[in-house]
Amino acid sequence: AQSVTQPDARVTVSEGASLQLRCKYSYSGTPYLFWYVQYPRQGLQLLLKYYSGDPVVQGVNGFEAEFSKSNSSFHLRKASVHWSDSAVYFCVLSSSSGSWQLIFGSGTQLTVMP
């Protein structure tokens, strides 16, 4: 069965600190993986996506994520966070067969302290 686990419901970091948000997936086939961000009372915006190739993918606003097939992980990172990065981050899994049904993780609420 397909699943996505974000083990950290809430993460708090200080502005300027580095960040890692964890994501583990379960899928027997070739996964398509995404990170989306949701700012308060808004829809979701795509940060980055991984289909194949280089396991480190770059996204918007300095975010990057690293795919690991051996660890079934797709962790999101940022070298230096800004207070405006405070939001909810969702890790998302799509099967290679199409986007008909994406599996969303439970989300991680990131709070950046000034």
Next chain:
Amino acid sequence: AQTIHQWPVAEIKAVGSPLSLGCTIKGKSSPNLYWYWQATGGTLQQLFYSITVGQVESVVQLNLSASRPKDDQFILSTEKLLLSHSGFYLCAWSTYSGNTLYFGEGSRLIVV
């Protein structure tokens, strides 16, 4: 550029009353369209998807229905609201073969 617009932005409705939420996509022909529901502080649950006009597939049963009357329009509705329908409803689109979703700003529903 493609734009996606949802309406209304927010609604407060009584239990048992009808509901209609709308979504329009401009600048993209024949998109795949999706409805998602998000409980307060929760993750997203896919409700429906549509790959063409007049065809809608249900993913979960929540006493809701969806229709796609035009290529660029997706409607979510019910004749009788339940308290459990409260939450944030998000419409999204993708290309036919694409996995990337592009979301609207959402419609917040409070059922009292």
